[in-house]
Structures are given as C-alpha cells and as structure tokens.
Amino acid sequence: MCGIFGIVYSEEKADLGKHLYKAAERLVYRGYDSAGFAGISENGAVDLRKDAGKLEEVDKHLNLREIRGQRGIVQLRWATFGIPSKENAQPHIDCKGRLVSAHNGNVVNTAELIRELSSRGHTFRGDNDGEVVCHTVEDFFNRDNNLDEAIRKAYRVLKGDYAFVIADSRGKGMFAVKKGSSLFMGIGEGFICASSDLPSILQFTRRYVHLYDGEYVEFDHSKFTIKSLETGEKIEREPEVYSGDISSAEKGEFPHFMIKEIMEQPSTARTLITYIKESEEPREFAREIKKTRRTYVIGSGSSFHASLMGTYFLGRIAGKLAIPVVAGEFIERFQGLLESKDSFILVSQSGETKDTINVLDFLQSKGYENLYSFVNVPGSTIHLRTKKRFPIMSDLEISVAATKTFLNQVIGFAGLASLMTPGNPGLKTLEKLPELIETTLKETELQIRDLASELKDFNSLYILGYGENYPAALEGALKIKEVSYIHGEAYYSTEFKHGPLALIEPDQPVIFISSNSHPEKIISAINEVRVRRGKIISVSNENPSIRLNSDVFIPIAEDGFFTTPILSVVILQLLAYYLAVERGLNPDTPRNLSKTITVD
Ligand code: M6R
Numbered sequence: 001m002c003g004i005f006g007i008v009y010s011e012e013k014a015d016l017g018k019h020l021y022k023a024a025e026r027l028v029y030r031g032y033d034s035a036g037f038a039g040i041s042e043n044g045a046v047d048l049r050k051d052a053g054k055l056e057e058v059d060k061h062l063n064l065r066e067i068r069g070q071r072g073i074v075q076l077r078w079a080t081f082g083i084p085s086k087e088n089a090q091p092h093i094d095c096k097g098r099l100v101s102a103h104n105g106n107v108v109n110t111a112e113l114i115r116e117l118s119s120r121g122h123t124f125r126g127d128n129d130g131e132v133v134c135h136t137v138e139d140f141f142n143r144d145n146n147l148d149e150a151i152r153k154a155y156r157v158l159k160g161d162y163a164f165v166i167a168d169s170r171g172k173g174m175f176a177v178k179k180g181s182s183l184f185m186g187i188g189e190g191f192i193c194a195s196s197d198l199p200s201i202l203q204f205t206r207r208y209v210h211l212y213d214g215e216y217v218e219f220d221h222s223k224f225t226i227k228s229l230e231t232g233e234k235i236e237r238e239p240e241v242y243s244g245d246i247s248s249a250e251k252g253e254f255p256h257f258m259i260k261e262i263m264e265q266p267s268t269a270r271t272l273i274t275y276i277k278e279s280e281e282p283r284e285f286a287r288e289i290k291k292t293r294r295t296y297v298i299g300s301g302s303s304f305h306a307s308l309m310g311t312y313f314l315g316r317i318a319g320k321l322a323i324p325v326v327a328g329e330f331i332e333r334f335q336g337l338l339e340s341k342d343s344f345i346l347v348s349q350s351g352e353t354k355d356t357i358n359v360l361d362f363l364q365s366k367g368y369e370n371l372y373s374f375v376n377v378p379g380s381t382i383h384l385r386t387k388k389r390f391p392i393m394s395d396l397e398i399s400v401a402a403t404k405t406f407l408n409q410v411i412g413f414a415g416l417a418s419l420m421t422p423g424n425p426g427l428k429t430l431e432k433l434p435e436l437i438e439t440t441l442k443e444t445e446l447q448i449r450d451l452a453s454e455l456k457d458f459n460s461l462y463i464l465g466y467g468e469n470y471p472a473a474l475e476g477a478l479k480i481k482e483v484s485y486i487h488g489e490a491y492y493s494t495e496f497k498h499g500p501l502a503l504i505e506p507d508q509p510v511i512f513i514s515s516n517s518h519p520e521k522i523i524s525a526i527n528e529v530r531v532r533r534g535k536i537i538s539v540s541n542e543n544p545s546i547r548l549n550s551d552v553f554i555p556i557a558e559d560g561f562f563t564t565p566i567l568s569v570v571i572l573q574l575l576a577y578y579l580a581v582e583r584g585l586n587p588d589t590p591r592n593l594s595k596t597i598t599v600d
Pocket of ligand 1: 349400
C-alpha cells in the first residue's frame with residue numbers, strides 16, 4: 001500500500017533528493033504504482049516531481065535525485081482512489097501551490113468532498129483522495145491562516161483510515177497526522193522525519209517515536225510536539241532506540257529478499273525459540289490464554305494459515321479449544337456468539353492489516369478485554385492496541401511474500417501450546433527446529449530447483465495435506481500463486497475426491513504433504529490421482545510405501561507433529577521462489593500486491 005515519508009533538515013540540502021530516494025527505496029516493498037517527491041527550499045520554493053510508474057522509471061525521466069531543499073516529502077502510491085496517473089500521483093499541492101502533502105490510507109468520503117470543495121472554488125487536478133486531504137486542510141487554512149487548527153478541523157471532516165504529512169511552503173517545519181494508518185517519527189542529528197514505515201527511518205536513525213491513532217505531531221529539524229487531534233492537548237513521549245537487526249533491510253549477496261528471508265529462518269527461529277524457553281512473558285501469555293473459555297485466532301492470508309496451524313497445535317497439544325477465523329469474516333460470523341471469558345489472538349506480520357484492525361475495532365467497541373496479538377512489527381497499530389503481545393521476532397521482512405514471519409508465527413503457536421501443557425514437553429522438539437530447518441534448506445534446495453524447472457510451464461498445481469499438514473498445503477499454494485502466478489490450490493486430502501479429482505489429466509502435478517502419523521490417508525489420495533496418471537510429488541517423512549508410490553519424493557528431515565508441517569512449508573517456500581525465478585519473475589514485488597494491506 002502507499003508509503004509516505006517527510007523530513008525536515010536544519011539547512012538547505014543540495015542532496016535532498018538522494019536522501020528522499022533512499023527513503024523511497026525502503027518503501028517500495030509495500031507495493032505501489034506511482035512515485036513522487038517534493039522538495040521545499042528555505043526560500044519557500046516548491047519542486048514537485050511525480051508520475052505513474054516504478055521509482056527507477058520516474059527517476060529516469062524526472063531526475064528525482066536532483067531535488068534540493070530543506071524539507072522533503074516522498075510518496076509511493078498504490079492506486080485505490082483514481083487511476084495511476086501523473087495527476088493522481090502524490091505529493092499534492094493545494095490550489096495556490098502553498099501547502100504540500102502526501103497521504104497513505106483511504107479517505108472514504110472522497111467523492112462527496114471533491115463535490116463540496118469544488119463548489120467552493122477549489123481546483124482539483126485529479127480524483128485522488130490524497131488531493132482531497134490537501135484541499136480540505138487548505139479550505140480551513142484559508143479561513144484563519146493557522147495550519148495547526150486547520151489540520152484538526154480537517155480531521156473531523158476526513159472519514160476513513162489514513163495518515164498524512166503536510167507542510168506550508170511559506171512556513172517552517174512539517175505536520176504528520178495518524179488516524180488508522182501506520183506512522184512513526186525518526187529523531188536524528190540535524191533532522192526529524194516521519195514515515196509510514198520503520199525501515200525507511202532506521203537507515204537514517206535508530207531513535208524513533210511511536211504515534212497512536214488520533215495523534216498528530218508538529219516537527220522541525222530539532223524538536224517535535226505530539227498533540228491529540230480531538231483536544232489539541234500536548235502528549236509527552238520519549239523516543240525509543242530500535243535494537244533489532246537492520247541488516248535485514250539489505251539484500252546482501254542474495255539476488256532477492258525472498259530467498260534471503262527463507263535462508264534466514266534457522267536464525268530467526270532460534271531467536272524466537274530462545275525467547276520462548278527463557279523469558280517469563282510467553283509463560284504469562286500462556287497462563288492467561290489457558291484461563292479463558294475459548295480462543296479465537298484471527299488473521300488474513302499467511303497469517304490466517306499460521307492461525308489455522310496454531311489452532312491444531314493448541315487443540316492437540318494443549319487441549320485448548322481454539323477457533324481459527326479469517327479476519328474479514330470474523331464479525332459477520334461470530335458477532336452475537338462471543339463471551340467476555342473468551343480470548344482473541346490477532347495474528348499479523350505488519351500489525352497494520354485493515355481486515356484484522358476491523359476485528360480489533362469491533363472487539364474493543366464491544367468491551368472485550370482479552371485481546372492478544374502475534375505481531376512482527378513493534379509499534380504497529382495491532383501491537384500497540386492489544387493487551388499482551390507475543391513478539392514474532394523475525395526482524396524486518398521486505399519481500400511481499402511472508403516467509404520467515406509465517407514460520408515464526410507457527411513456531412510461536414507451537415511454543416504457546418507447549419507452555420500451556422504441564423511439563424512443557426513440546427519445548428524439546430522446538431529446540432531441534434532451527435537445525436532441522438537448516439538441514440532441510442541445505443538438503444532440498446537443489447532438488448527443488450530441478451523440480452521448479454520441470455514444473456514451470458504448468459498452469460495449475462494442487463497441494464494436498466491431511467490434519468496439521470493442511471495449513472502447510474494452504475500456505476504453500478498461496479506462496480506459489482503469489483510469486484510465480486501459477487494457480488496453486490490446496491485441498492484437505494480427503495476432500496480431493498469430492499470434486500477436484502475431475503481436474504486430473506495425465507501428467508497433472510499434485511503435491512502431497514505427508515507424515516508418518518497418518519500415511520494411509522495420504523496413500524489413498526495418492527492412489528486416486530495415480531490411477532488417473534497424475535504426477536505424484538511427495539513432500540514426506542521417510543516412508544517406503546509413499547516413496548514407492550511417488551514420481552518425485554522430497555524427504556522431510558524429521559517426523560513430528562510440529563516438525564512435519566513446519567519443514568514442509570520451508571520446502572514449498574523454496575519451490576515457490578524457484579518457480580518465480582524459472583518464470584523470469586521478481587518474487588519480491590508480485591504484481592497487484594502489497595506487503596501491508598491497509599484498506600478494506
Ligand atoms: O501483515 P499481515 O500478516 O496481517 O498480512 C496479511 C496478509 O496480507 C499477508 O499474509 C499476505 O497474504 C502475504 N503477502 C502472503 O505472503
């Protein structure tokens with residue numbers, strides 16, 4: 001989704017454009033279709049350059065990196081209101097070219113405001129909601145020349161979830177506003193910045209400040225003041241220092257972030273497992289969840305698949321009734337069925353997914369208190385608004401496809417289930433996981449590359465799993481669709497014969513995930529496909545019978561209730577990655593997708 005960044009330096013910078021470009025490069029992973037920069041000089045001159053296209057393309061014809069100035073604003077736009085075009089690209093300027101702003105999120109009453117503001121003489125150059133933000137603030141600013149007041153008044157008019165930065169070119173400093181979309185401040189030597197995304201700040205400074213919904217901040221190069229949008233009252237908050245590993249924002253020697261992040265999994269898993277074993281916090285989390293009646297585990301996309309796998313772990317290991325729910329369907333399906341003794345775990349890598357935040361809004365509005373989260377990004381909306389957080393500890397994940405964060409989400413659930421069980425027997429298995437992931441990566445990578453080259457021209461792949469391996473199949477199919485654009489579809493293995501079997505023609509590849517706890521279930525599914533001359537690819541614990549019945553056999557390093565589904569996902573991540581590479585695609589930035597989906 002869109003990314004915004006605004007910075008104020010102590011003095012005019014001849015290389016402002018280069019700094020802005022560095023910030024923009026850290027926002028691209030969110031997904032975008034237009035790019036724009038604005039530089040504001042000490043004398044108030046505004047240099048605005050923007051267009052539809054990728055950052056490098058826009059830079060090539062508009063020389064974004066040559067922009068000079070003391071203040072700068074960057075926006076990468078992912079179109080929702082208005083087609084991708086030069087006019088709709090951000091930043092925007094007001095009618096007179098005095099106010100400069102960029103927003104992120106959605107202003108849902110855009111059409112009404114364009115009509116109303118146009119009737120009052122405002123000139124719109126496009127039909128983008130970011131432009132509506134600029135003109136709405138301008139409309140109030142024109143009345144008494146007070147930008148601070150104008151922003152608070154605009155906040156009452158602009159409906160939806162958004163964040164924006166805005167500067168008066170004739171004034172000093174900048175404002176940043178947060179209402180439902182992520183926003184962080186960075187405090188550096190000789191500059192202060194605001195950004196929708198921590199990684200874009202961390203390359204400049206590790207000192208950052210969280211902002212909460214309903215807050216806005218006025219800043220110049222050396223000081224900032226946070227205030228409430230409702231009351232205008234000041235809010236005191238000290239900067240924090242980011243202690244995570246920021247090298248995760250660099251590709252290093254890897255060709256893509258996706259493969260780098262897949263390869264980082266032994267290390268990120270180790271960090272989380274050490275935390276689970278040694279820290280008191282997860283124990284307390286486990287004690288609290290145990291006391292509640294039933295637990296709803298809620299997420300979208302990969303985070304839903306992790307939730308589903310997590311509920312298998314919680315049910316089978318800890319005997320806890322846990323209900324997995326796709327975030328987007330939670331309210332419609334469960335309103336009226338919830339009780340105050342229930343607990344709710346919101347699962348989200350980014351902590352900013354709108355579908356999941358809608359659930360949080362709903363639960364908070366109804367007064368439910370047992371709100372927990374599994375989130376990777378500290379300081380994100382879901383992280384800040386939940387009572388207890390289980391940190392995912394994967395550092396920054398840049399590739400749009402979730403890999404290392406998915407794995408740590410499920411490891412987190414395996415840890416939670418183990419801690420909820422007397423004697424914590426599951427922790428012993430978890431300790432071995434990092435090494436098993438490492439072995440899996442080493443021992444299967446070559447075989448997967450060959451398989452990817454064999455499968456690259458197929459239009460469809462089916463992945464079947466039984467029991468706890470079903471969420472692994474779903475996750476593998478999502479990865480394949482997302483980065484290779486091959487139609488990957490997962491089925492619960494026993495369901496395949498109830499219809500999808502009709503799709504099997506000679507040589508159609510079907511991937512079976514299998515563990516030794518229930519091989520007979522998979523063997524029947526294999527046979528149903530085999531007798532129709534489908535191609536059988538098994539991702540399986542060593543099993544002579546499955547090996548014998550497979551055209552391709554990819555061994556899973558160790559059998560176990562946690563280990564088989566987790567290690568099979570690692571194998572399928574590699575397959576998705578190499579399928580994308582074989583098809584000449586960049587897996588880090590799949591078409592139409594965004595890392596953080598901040599809209600309904
Ligand atoms: O940040 P979240 O975990 O809440 O994101 C949810 C989904 O948008 C996300 O998992 C998406 O499905 C991934 N791109 C999958 O790789």
